[in-house]
Amino acid sequence: MPQSKESIEKLLYVVLDLTDSLVFEFDAGGHFLSAWTKNDALLVLPRDAFKGRHISEALDPQTAALTLESIQRVLARGEPERFEYSVEVAGGRRWFCADAMLVPGRPGVAFLVRDITRQKTLELSLLQADRLAALGTLAAGVAHEVNNPLGYISSNLHFIEEGLAEVRQALAGKPEFAPLAERLEECAEAIEEARQGTTRIRNVVGDLKIFARGEDSGPEKERADVRRALEMSINMAMPELKHRARMAWHVEEVPPVRGSESRLGQVFLNLLLNAAQAIPEGAPKENTVEALVRAEGGKVLIEIRDTGQGITPENLKRIFEPFFTTRPAGVGTGLGLAICHSIVIAMGGELTVESTVGKGTCFRVLLPTI
Template sequence: MWHRTDTHRYPVLYVDDERNNLTVFRLVFSDEFAVRTAQSGEEALEILASEPIAVLLADQRMPGMTGITLAEKVKEAHPEVVRMIVTAFVDTRAALDAINRGEVYRFISKPWREDELRAVLRTAIDLFALGSMVGDLQLKMLRSERLASLGFATAGVSHDMKTPLGTVTLGVDRLARKLGKLEEAQGASPLTSDMHKVLADCKAAAKQLKSLIETIRVHAREQPAPTERLRPAELAESTLRLCRAEILSRAQLSFERDEAPPIVGDPVQLGQVLLNLLVNAAQSIPPGEPGRHRVRLRVGGSEGRALLQITDTGRGITPEVLPKIFDPFFTTRTDEGGTGLGLAMVREIVDRHGGTIEVQSTLDRGTTVSVFLPAAPQDA
């Protein structure tokens, strides 16, 4: 169900060099909206940097920074803000241009009419609210990815625990047998019966540990077998929707789709694979120069298999680090909250789907990760 948005929770920032216009705007709209005002682009940017703003409404003709320039800057620094321009001069070309480039959501001609602008502001706030809802969902998904990947990592770690635990169990058994022989030869004593007790305790503990590990393994690995027939391009599109904003904050994004065969798989798990690889690509790019960097997602086919390929122009991976990146808990991003579980999970899921992964990387140039997945059988 769709509830009317509580407009007061979403501040509107109006920017105009004429003080009178600001006063009128405040008088007219403060009843319904949380109004903030600024007299220049610079002042507006300061406000945006220090408080949450949902909607920006900027006069186009201002000394110094124009409305469109301001909108461009806001798009970079605060892409979630819905940006609109007010102008007395119907500068159609610049208007259309800015809308097409995605810098502004719409133009409003000056002098504005109260009822018209009120309706526009409400729609803009709805748009903003919708955007933050998607953002919340994305966060929730990333969080559940963490949990899911923790499961995968535990599966890997618990597998590694089985061998040493086997050695312990065998050792305890052998010691108990040797102790029995010793008692046969020399007779039992308080010391040997104490040793029997210790060994029995060890054996019980090892057994408990074994069943604990089994529980974790079953829990972590028992996922329904992938059965759904999927189109790789659709998978890519729906995943891009989730992380587009994060990528665009670091780089330009391109999406190339060639012929790709359909695959069989679990859309949620394969979505996690793509999401992790795309987020890794974005995170490999230093912030601050999105114009100079690129993340490319390519969907295609290769020798009868589907190919999902992610290329970034980020910092790359050194040859020493490369063999470790799929290990659970391996991360070079400890400071930025890296868990080192993303690629461990990626590998686990791709394995389960019968696929393979290749990574090519050049230090300071960038990285390409290619995921190959088997094509769906013809009759599936």
């Protein structure tokens, strides 16, 4: 016995309720004929507002064009096809997979649309993890290659310093060699600066080794030194920071927190780089990036502040969403802060943000102590 239109639609809603999918129908020109979904939050317009509208009124130009091309191909070939797209909805940016097909007895082209945001989040998170693993391998190799010549330089600088001390001692008390003695002092100052430079390089190499390990090993794996993780991150971020702002940091004595020190360093590095990128280059004396660490209510509070351009209220609400970015296409994946948020939550902590447009931003990390 044939089913009535009402019973068919009722069955369709049951299926949609079980699968969390959407169904749209379009005519050949790309106008909505109907829309079915159990969750209107996944729609860019109220369900009743779709009928008769053109696809370009509901979706961005690129997705609308993709949908129109799919409609024309399905009508011409009579074969189903599939594509993926993303769109801004009430809950933020979501990813969807659309299956376009002809349905006997129905006008136009039907689209079965599934929300694949979780899948996409996982895929891009794995991609980011692969990139970090590759970067870690590269960092370990660079650290090893730099350490060898650095040892020669340090040894030779020490040898030269000892030789200058002997010459200085031989010239002491001989007025006729006063100009030469003065020149020797200048050389000694230059050598001291070079020694400071090698110490700086050695510290950066050490930070690269920690970053390359990815996860801390040994009996201290579950204990993270906040100061050490922050210092490592500042050292790694300085090439990006120094042309944009003055770096200031104030760290009180705080107990260790539970978690991976290298993962915590990844959070700090990301926040510091975000702070740097919020400030244009060229005026480092006029801008500041500040890191503060203190104990608060049995926990450790870390604040990273900047005097950058700030974040608009509408973007601030979405700052930790996967794929959300205000950077141009091809610059960043929009996963950095989402991953930071996941790391902090996994450590039993909180990551929050406050920002004022034109004045700057403050990220706060609150972590439980051991």
